[in-house]
Amino acid sequence: MTHIFSVLLSFGLCLCWGIWAQDGTLPKPSLRAEPGSVIPQGKQVKIWCEGVPGANLYLLRKGRVHLNMDKSADGREAQLLISSMRANTAGHYRCLYQRQTLWSEVSEPLELIVTGRYKSPSLLALPSSQVASGQDVTLQCQTEKQYNMTVLYKDEEQINFSVAQPHGRASQANFSILAATPAHGGTYQCYSFHSYIPHEWSASSDPLVLRVSVPGTTKEPPLPQSSVDPQALTSSPPNE
Structure with a gap:
């Protein structure tokens, strides 16, 4: 009843x-x-x-x-x-x-x-995780099995989705950053999942720290301090 x-x-x-x-x-x-x-x-x-x-x-x-x-x-x-x-x-x-x-x-x-429903993917930065300001960098999320969706996080905030492409029995998704600036620096992580089960994601990738450096401005080196007594530079008439 x-x-x-x-x-x-x-x-x-x-x-x-x-x-x-x-x-x-x-x-x-x-x-x-x-x-x-x-x-x-x-x-x-x-x-x-x-x-x-x-x-x-x-x-x-x-x-x-x-x-x-x-x-x-x-x-x-x-x-x-x-x-x-x-x-x-x-x-x-x-x-x-x-x-x-x-x-x-x-x-x-x-x-x-x-x-945590699937094994965590790996996240790489190409060509490097340390780049100069203005340089292009690609964040690549790789999985050992095929998933068709990837989501990217930066500093624990979701910033992008991407369709993952098959790569043999695995898959990968690329996130391109063109002309990187210091604002692009931070800690990135990615997750993988199937689009037909959108609420079940993999474990997170290990954190990837991206650093974007700004080249310093070249300056003229300062003139060396003179150690000569200024009075020694005073001219005197020659002896006759």
Whole structure:
């Protein structure tokens, strides 16, 4: 009987979700993940949905599943803890809240990624990880198996996606930096994944530190200090 009730409840929530999304009259909540939306497999992540003070219920949706969230005392926000990140907890999430009898609009989607599902790729800098300002450099992410997508991070921020090209039984993706400047310097990492499983990534590559130097300005060497007594330079008439 409990199982039947759960199915009916889920079915009812699915029907209502479309109505809430269309007829929401309260402000749209914001959805975030801590410590971030890219989480290593087995690590915990906390999902926060922030609405308005006085909200009495928060719901989190992933696919057809709806989950109650733990609401704060003032009703401003709610949380749900994922104690161990897995493939089945990665994906798209949305949330909404209720205050009295009114429902909010649905939040923007949150994309939760699990890493460590595959072996880490390697990241190289060509021709070198130390280049002069104005020089071109290519960051090459290589894998031992074939993956068709690669994502590049700089200083723990995602900066680029690229389609990976087959290379024998392996694959590689190139990220070109033309006329590098000191702003391009930093710590880079890459991940590989399959486009048909976009929320399951490899482990991260080892960090690659890119250094971009600025050639110094050539200066004339200073004139040497004279050690001759200035009075010795005073001319005197020859002896007659």
